[in-house]
Amino acid sequence: MKLKEIAILVTLAALCLTTGCGQAPQESKTTAGNQQTPPAAKKQYEPAYGDMIIRGSIGDASVLLPVLVSDSASGEITGLIYNGLVRYDKDIKLEGDLAEKWDISDDKLTIRFFLRKDVKWQDGTPFTSKDVEYTYKLIVDPKTPTAYATDFLKVKEFRVLDDYTVEVTYDKPYAPALGSWGQAMHPSHLLEGKDVTQSPLKRHPIGTGPYKFVEWKTGEKIILDSYHDYFEGRPYIDRVLTRTIPDLATMFLELKAGRVDQMGLTPLQYTRQTDSQLFKENFVKYKYLAFGYSYLGYNLQDWKFKDKKVRQALTTAINRESIVSGVLFGLGKVTDTPFKPDTMWYNHNVKKFPYDPEKAKQMFAEAGWKDTDGDGILDKDGKPFEFTILTNHGNDIRKNAATIIQNDLKKVGIKVHIRVIEWAAFLKNFINKRNFEATLLGWGIGIDPSQIDIWNSKKTGETQLNFITYQNPEVDQLLDDGAATYDPEERKKYYDKFQEIIAEDQPYTFLFVQDSLPVTSSRFHGIEPAAAGIMYNFIKWYVPKPLQKYHIEP
Amino acid sequence: MGFYLLKRLLLMIPVLLGITIISFTVMKVAPGDPVSLITDLNPNMNEEAIKRIRAHYGLDEPMHVQYLKWLRNMLMLDFGRSFASDNRPVIDKILERIPITLLINALSMSLILIVAIPIGVMSAVKQDSFFDKGTTVFVFLGFAIPTFWLALLLMILFGVQLNWLPISGFRSLHYADLSFAGRILDIAKHLILPIFVSGFGGLAGYSRYMRSNMLEVIRQDYITTARAKGLDETTVIFKHALRNALLPVITLLGLSVPGLIGGSVIFETIFSIPGMGQLFYQSVMMRDYPTIMGILVIGAVLTLLGNLLADLFYSLADPRIRVSG
Numbered sequence: 001m002k003l004k005e006i007a008i009l010v011t012l013a014a015l016c017l018t019t020g021c022g023q024a025p026q027e028s029k030t031t032a033g034n035q036q037t038p039p040a041a042k043k044q045y046e047p048a049y050g051d052m053i054i055r056g057s058i059g060d061a062s063v064l065l066p067v068l069v070s071d072s073a074s075g076e077i078t079g080l081i082y083n084g085l086v087r088y089d090k091d092i093k094l095e096g097d098l099a100e101k102w103d104i105s106d107d108k109l110t111i112r113f114f115l116r117k118d119v120k121w122q123d124g125t126p127f128t129s130k131d132v133e134y135t136y137k138l139i140v141d142p143k144t145p146t147a148y149a150t151d152f153l154k155v156k157e158f159r160v161l162d163d164y165t166v167e168v169t170y171d172k173p174y175a176p177a178l179g180s181w182g183q184a185m186h187p188s189h190l191l192e193g194k195d196v197t198q199s200p201l202k203r204h205p206i207g208t209g210p211y212k213f214v215e216w217k218t219g220e221k222i223i224l225d226s227y228h229d230y231f232e233g234r235p236y237i238d239r240v241l242t243r244t245i246p247d248l249a250t251m252f253l254e255l256k257a258g259r260v261d262q263m264g265l266t267p268l269q270y271t272r273q274t275d276s277q278l279f280k281e282n283f284v285k286y287k288y289l290a291f292g293y294s295y296l297g298y299n300l301q302d303w304k305f306k307d308k309k310v311r312q313a314l315t316t317a318i319n320r321e322s323i324v325s326g327v328l329f330g331l332g333k334v335t336d337t338p339f340k341p342d343t344m345w346y347n348h349n350v351k352k353f354p355y356d357p358e359k360a361k362q363m364f365a366e367a368g369w370k371d372t373d374g375d376g377i378l379d380k381d382g383k384p385f386e387f388t389i390l391t392n393h394g395n396d397i398r399k400n401a402a403t404i405i406q407n408d409l410k411k412v413g414i415k416v417h418i419r420v421i422e423w424a425a426f427l428k429n430f431i432n433k434r435n436f437e438a439t440l441l442g443w444g445i446g447i448d449p450s451q452i453d454i455w456n457s458k459k460t461g462e463t464q465l466n467f468i469t470y471q472n473p474e475v476d477q478l479l480d481d482g483a484a485t486y487d488p489e490e491r492k493k494y495y496d497k498f499q500e501i502i503a504e505d506q507p508y509t510f511l512f513v514q515d516s517l518p519v520t521s522s523r524f525h526g527i528e529p530a531a532a533g534i535m536y537n538f539i540k541w542y543v544p545k546p547l548q549k550y551h552i553e554p
Numbered sequence: 555m556g557f558y559l560l561k562r563l564l565l566m567i568p569v570l571l572g573i574t575i576i577s578f579t580v581m582k583v584a585p586g587d588p589v590s591l592i593t594d595l596n597p598n599m600n601e602e603a604i605k606r607i608r609a610h611y612g613l614d615e616p617m618h619v620q621y622l623k624w625l626r627n628m629l630m631l632d633f634g635r636s637f638a639s640d641n642r643p644v645i646d647k648i649l650e651r652i653p654i655t656l657l658i659n660a661l662s663m664s665l666i667l668i669v670a671i672p673i674g675v676m677s678a679v680k681q682d683s684f685f686d687k688g689t690t691v692f693v694f695l696g697f698a699i700p701t702f703w704l705a706l707l708l709m710i711l712f713g714v715q716l717n718w719l720p721i722s723g724f725r726s727l728h729y730a731d732l733s734f735a736g737r738i739l740d741i742a743k744h745l746i747l748p749i750f751v752s753g754f755g756g757l758a759g760y761s762r763y764m765r766s767n768m769l770e771v772i773r774q775d776y777i778t779t780a781r782a783k784g785l786d787e788t789t790v791i792f793k794h795a796l797r798n799a800l801l802p803v804i805t806l807l808g809l810s811v812p813g814l815i816g817g818s819v820i821f822e823t824i825f826s827i828p829g830m831g832q833l834f835y836q837s838v839m840m841r842d843y844p845t846i847m848g849i850l851v852i853g854a855v856l857t858l859l860g861n862l863l864a865d866l867f868y869s870l871a872d873p874r875i876r877v878s879g
Contacts, residue, residue, distance in 0.1 A: 054727070060828075062639040070639055142602075145610045149603050197610075197641055218650055219828025220723065241727065246823040246832065249706055250722050257714050257721055424586020424841065463590075463604070 045544030066184035082184035134188030236542035313363035350503035674764025808864020
């Protein structure tokens with residue numbers, strides 16, 4: 001859908017918090033992919049206005065002012081109410097949203113946005129460059145408790161040229177800059193000079209988007225109605241009702257009873273509980289790769305993992321295919337690099353370490369790990385090869401994957417323990433303190449390929465993201481060059497090389513990318529699965545007149 | 555009596571203070587805080603932003619300063635604002651959830667009492683009979699069956715297969731369009747399953763308690779005396795025995811007062827009821843200190859008041875322990 005939702009997705013960790021960890025990600029939290037289930041053949045119908053869609057959500061939204069949003073439940077609602085200057089289209093390419101077009105200066109330092117002139121806030125006030133200026137100032141204001149300041153703090157100068165033109169200048173070329181302007185624009189006429197953390201807009205948002213806020217009953221439901229004067233035209237579906245149903249089994253029953261129209265399925269529900277004829281007639285399932293991957297990360301400060309030969313051998317000893325088939329019921333894909341396999345950034349030609357326990361044993365032996373005392377466990381310098389995999393509580397997929405890894409490594413003579421710890425304690429006492437040997441975690445994959453924060457040699461301080469302490473000057477340089485290059489083809493070269501090095505070094509054993517598994521009532525037409533998922537053209541979804549279920553008084 | 559009451563009320567103050575100090579300390583000692591949950595492992599966060607957010611919540615100050623600030627606000631009945639990203643006043647968050655939790659718990663409590671007391675009495679009177687053994691099995695079944703499992707089975711049967719009852723929530727989506735009677739009926743339909751499930755689980759405690767009280771009482775001399783007087787069995791049991799056997803139940807009821815607003819996470823999650831249990835659970839998971847403290851304080855006050863009320867009623871009901879003065 002909109003960029004801000006994807007921005008929210010930056011870490012699987014955040015996603016994990018709001019979805020109860022390990023449940024299937026919900027449809028619009030994840031957005032790209034291919035290989036969707038083809039929708040059943042449908043009769044030809046004319047698009048029509050009307051009807052309501054009821055979406056199930058595990059968590060309630062917490063705040064509906066985009067700058068303060070840090071959870072996906074809130075992001076899914078604000079995504080329908082607000083727009084940014086730019087957005088990603090169905091092929092995950094940037095296109096204009098509130099900005100009609102933009103110019104990038106030859107030195108790649110300045111972006112000039114030309115705003116649409118036909119946009120009105122939902123209270124009737126015209127949208128102008130004042131709103132863009134206000135939004136920029138709001139985000140970089142040190143008093144605003146926002147998670148989105150980093151990109152905007154790189155702006156050297158912000159200038160309003162006229163009512164519908166703004167210009168931003170950066171210190172040095174910064175490729176993720178353009179995409180960062182997908183951040184939702186805030187209404188200056190309602191917020192200027194006020195403390196946003198106390199603003200009534202937190203619970204009664206007013207945006208420029210296709211849907212306008214109607215009602216929010218905490219913990220129960222949020223109702224949005226279509227905004228008839230939306231600049232791209234009135235959306236077909238009159239009302240979007242998001243119900244908070246914290247239990248996925250309950251949500252699934254509500255779906256089957258017809259009181260929920262759309263939700264994200266778990267791999268188990270997708271494969272085992274949706275096969276009946278009745279279900280197939282009433283619902284359409286979709287499947288595409290999510291924007292996130294899981295990995296086994298090794299603490300490179302630990303003497304056992306310092307040798308890359310050992311890490312390569314570990315990857316060779318782990319049967320990743322069996323994790324995908326056993327834990328995800330085949331609904332996912334093994335990955336070898338930190339990019340999404342179906343995007344242009346992914347390098348398919350990196351060195352791979354397919355499952356081969358015999359070869360792994362050989363590789364361990366070459367690295368000096370042999371079973372000299374005959375107890376079935378490899379040892380070196382008199383110390384046995386034994387380590388603990390840490391993972392967070394509440395994510396069964398990670399726990400089960402760890403169990404399979406434990407079993408695989410036992411076969412090559414490595415003793416693995418598994419420890420599952422509550423999220424906050426896990427981060428504070430173990431990850432942030434670097435007090436772990438190996439950890440099974442996930443990262444969200446941003447749409448922009450920049451991954452400096454995870455791999456840069458200097459990002460190893462407490463609470464920083466390179467907690468495995470991966471240090472490689474060549475990688476640092478490649479990522480810096482990548483972030484400073486605008487042309488995608490040119491840029492890809494840096495990231496291809498980066499992936500080759502990472503694949504060779506194996507600081508992580510990259511495990512898998514999960515599938516997103518949304519399901520939607522079959523009365524909704526116009527859904528066209530694309531790289532960006534299904535929600536990108538939500539305003540074009542419709543229910544043909546004869547199939548409409550709810551009548552909404554305008 | 556008045557002096558006794560005053561003394562008890564005054565004694566509550568140090569106890570409450572103690573409870574808040576312990577709760578506050580335990581909460582702070584637990585790893586993680588509301589800021590780290592947003593900022594840890596988040597590539598968009600830098601040191602400066604983290605400091606900024608910590609300062610916004612007042613988390614940069616020493617623990618005792620934070621406690622004293624909280625206490626000062628509390629004395630003026632200001633519960634503060636939630637640390638969750640909605641940042642709403644804690645009292646609003648609690649007040650909007652209390653009615654539904656109170657309604658469900660009061661109803662299920664009534665259901666439990668209405669069913670459990672007769673079961674307990676009858677089991678005691680007909681000790682070791684088929685009825686006694688049968689109900690024992692029945693109530694322990696209720697005690698042992700996992701709530702979520704029973705709830706799901708009933709939801710599949712009545713919600714999906716038969717389509718008689720709603721599955722989740724406590725009112726329909728078109729609730730606002732209903733007439734007054736329609737609204738009551740709508741809520742009633744939504745509450746049947748939750749109240750049945752929670753009531754079924756709670757039967758065992760009260761009925762077994764009632765049974766053992768009753769057994770004790772009917773062995774007393776005055777019951778033998780009553781029977782010797784030639785009173786009929788119904789009068790003996792329901793007039794002489796039951797009233798005495800009910801006395802200890804008062805204590806239990808007093809203790810259940812805080813439970814009335816407590817709510818249960820599992821149960822509210824399954825039925826999607828936005829109640830106190832969920833609020834407390836979410837607050838703990840998000841390290842939302844003001845909300846946690848708010849709920850704990852209300853719970854502590856209610857527990858202390860419940861105890862006091864139970865003692866008072868006890869002395870009213872039983873002349874032997876009436877306090878002089």
